[in-house]
Each structure stands twice: as structure tokens, then as C-alpha cells.
Amino acid sequence: MSKKEYEHISTKRLRKLVKRTSKTLSEMQEELDRRYLEEQHSEIDHLEDHLDEAEHGLANFFAFFKEVMGDKK
């Protein structure tokens, strides 16, 4: 909806629309936050995998070194 189209809407209706949109927005934000937290909890459930991943330090370093050298060539 463009700005010009708002001019044809009554103030009362516009207020109603703002209220409804704000409510929808906050509900959507809540849902996003909920999903975000859920995702975090789910990652923590796989903590063992992350601990394993954290142990591949040297392998990571050499893989990175190779990648950087590859980029240089």
C-alpha cells in the first residue's frame, strides 16, 4: 500500500490498522524469539558434537593454511 492510498482511509480505521499491525508484528517477533531460543536449546543438546569439533585444532590450522596458500596461488 502506498502513502497516497492511506489518505483515503479514515483516521479511526488507520488507528485500528496500526494497532492490529503492531500486534501482529509483536506476535511475529515473539515467534521469532521463540524459534531462536529453541534453536539454541537444540544446539546445546548436541554439546558433545561441539566439544568434539573443538578438539580438531591442529587439523583446522593446517586446513586453513592450505586454503590460504591455495588462495595466494
Next chain:
Amino acid sequence: MTETSQTDTDNLLSQTATATFLQWLGIAILVYLLISAVGMIGDGFKGATSGQADELFQFATNPFMGLIIGILATAMIQSSSTVTSIIVGLVAGGLPVETAVPMVMGANIGTTITNTIVSLGHVRVDKEFRRAFASATVHDFFNVMAVIIFLPIEILFHPLAKIGGLLAGLFVGGEDMSVKGFNFIKPATAPVIDAFSNISNMIAENVASILLIIFGIIIIFLAITLIGKLLKKLMVGRAKVIMHRAIGKGPITGIFSGAIVTFLVQSSSTTTSLMVPLAGSGVFRLKQIYPFTLGANIGTTITALLAATAISGETAVFALQIALVHLLYNTFAVSLIYGVSVLRNMPVHGALWLAKVATKRKSIALAYILGVFFGIPALFIFITNQF
């Protein structure tokens, strides 16, 4: 449930209980070896220097040199707990506390290399790499900042050493000058220390003290590594509970949970490294990871405190003093830098900037790691030796 399956379940439960018991027994033995090894370093150092430890470490009386020794040693063995435990042993052997304080600060910086290296594993996806690298280097920036603030103050006024000494005096005392409540440690660790002393004497009598120090360092390193591995298995469930509870809460909870998880796994490198993939995937934001990382700095100080309980005699108070300095330094640094909003955001901005630059040119990340942890310290040692 049939009778056979019930028996199978019972057997499985009993096997799990036995395995858990054995793992805890293993940890108890390793802790015993750890504190014995700290005692070995103390005794070996005393013997090697014949009470002239301050002369031997004359080169490290320059606090910047001490700092660099701490950085290099920790970066090389990737364990600040090992280095701080060794420092506790050296202080027990006569190394002056003032000389040891910058080394402890250096160990804090050196330990950050581990999670930075872990972040390199995300090199293939730029966005992922940027997030992972920033989450790792925020710890570097924080620890460097802490040194920039606290080292000059310590050089000038020695507040950490003074408060540490004061507190250590409260815990250490009595006729035998051993840690109150831990007087049994010395006789308990004596068999291991004596055994390794004898072995050292058998190998080479003239360098027996040096060998004792080397044995001590090896045992500390192995014990801390194995304790970490066992605790990871045993404590992962509890760590999960703590982290689940911290999600969605504020930064203070983040700091506490970081400290507790680190205490449980006895390794700040593990705690900070495990956050890197979580940041890389974008599930956790840098602002959530940052306080958790700071908690790791505090949680890791427990190992040195444990190591200090191994020492008795007249140097026990100094051993505990340096362990308390480690705790105080990290607690003060977190309180000050995270407590003051202007300072709080500096490591975040620094890490985000570096990650952005390093994502564009990966060689910068490599240069950063080699430069900060090895190049600059080595260059400083070279320059100091020249003048």
C-alpha cells in the same frame, strides 16, 4: 518387561555405574598426581637454584619478559591451567611472586590461541568464518585489554600481589606454614615426589633437580589433559543443564555459567572453543558468547588454587598468593572491563573489525595468529636480548 530384558537392563546400569566410578577414580588419581607434580616442581626448582631462584629468573624480572614467557609457554602447550600450575610450583621453589604475576597474565593471553585456531575450521564459508573468528578473537581482545590496564598498575603499585598476599596470609599459617585444612597434602604426596626424586637421582645425580622439574611439567601436562578428557565425558550432562538454564538470561548469568562450565571441565580452552561452532552457525550471537567467555577466565583459576594446596612449608603462602593473584586478576578484569560500558564494547568492536578484515583476506587471520602469539613475543625477546 520380560525377566531376561530386566536382567539385561540391570547389567547395563551396573556396567555404566562401574564405568562412571572408574572414571571418577581416575580423576582422583590424576588430581593426586597433579598436586604431587606441583610439589615436584617446587622441590626440583629449590634444588636446582639452591635458593637462588631470583637470580636464575633475573631475565624475567622485566615484567614484559615475564608476560611474554607466559604467552609463549601457554600458546605452545595450549593450556593455561598447565602453565599456571607450573608457575605455582616455581613460586613454591623460590620464584618471586612479583616475577610470576606477569607470567600469569601472559598465560591468559596465550590460552586464547586455542579457540582462535578452532575458528579457522569455518574457513570455507565466509559468513560462518566471520562469526566464528569474531567470537574467538573477542577473548583475545579482552585479555590483551586486561593486560594493558592491569600490568602497568601492577608494576607501579602491586595491588594484585598485595591483596593476594593478604588473602593467602589468612589461609596459610601455623607452625608448619601449610595451607590450613590441607596439612595432610605434603605427607600424602611425598611417596610420588620421593619416587621421582630417586628416579632422577638414578638417571643423573648432578642434574636430578632439573629432571624432577621436567618430570613435574610432563605429569602436570598429562594429568590436566586427561582430567579434561574425563571431565568432559562425565560433566557434559551437567554442562548442558547449566547452559540450557543460561539461555535467554542476561550477561551476568552468562559469566557465571561460563565460570561453572569451565570449573566442571577444568579447561577454559574447552569452554571458549566449544562456543566457536555455536557462533559460526549463527545460533548464538557474539554478545551472548562474550560474557560466557569471560566466565571461562574466572573458572580456569581453580586449577592453580588446587595446585597451591600441594605446597607446604615456608613457600606455601607464596604459592597460594600467586594462585589467588590469578583469581583476583581475572575477577577484577571482568568486573572492570565488562562493568564499564565504554570498555565493555571495545573487545566486541575489535573482534568484529578483525573478523571482517580477515574474512576478506584470510592471510590476515594467519598473520594475526602467528604474529600475536609467536612473532611479536619472539621479536620482543630478541630486542630485549640485544639491549
